Amino acid sequence: MLEKPTSKLLIVLIIIFGLNITIFGHLTPGGGFQGGAIIATSLALIFIVIGLKLWGERAINIVRAFGGFGIAFLIFFGLIFRPFFVESQELFRAWSGDYILFLNILCAVVVVSSLVLIVHAMVEKK
Numbered sequence: 001m002l003e004k005p006t007s008k009l010l011i012v013l014i015i016i017f018g019l020n021i022t023i024f025g026h027l028t029p030g031g032g033f034q035g036g037a038i039i040a041t042s043l044a045l046i047f048i049v050i051g052l053k054l055w056g057e058r059a060i061n062i063v064r065a066f067g068g069f070g071i072a073f074l075i076f077f078g079l080i081f082r083p084f085f086v087e088s089q090e091l092f093r094a095w096s097g098d099y100i101l102f103l104n105i106l107c108a109v110v111v112v113s114s115l116v117l118i119v120h121a122m123v124e125k126k
Helices: 003-023 032-050 057-085 100-125
Strands: none
Touching (some): 032 100, 057 100
């Protein structure tokens, strides 16, 4: 009886925590993989408890490809475009990690889409 209201509140808190781990991963322990896994947990909770299927398999693969191409772009062209991304090098600020913040966000996109694809496949096999 209380599963759905409690889950809705928990989903919001889990997503906020996952975003915090992703965005500040270069300052604290964490990063794109850890934050992405936490966010994917909230989406799995949506699938399992609420029964809502957000995306199809094709859309998940497109999002994952976008994240992968973004990571490849930052790896290959990051050194060339580095001065355009970040000008401030203040310590312990969100922008202090150069373009690592962007790598963490794109890594989280890839991890979330991959784990959601796994959960989607498990839900469809049910």
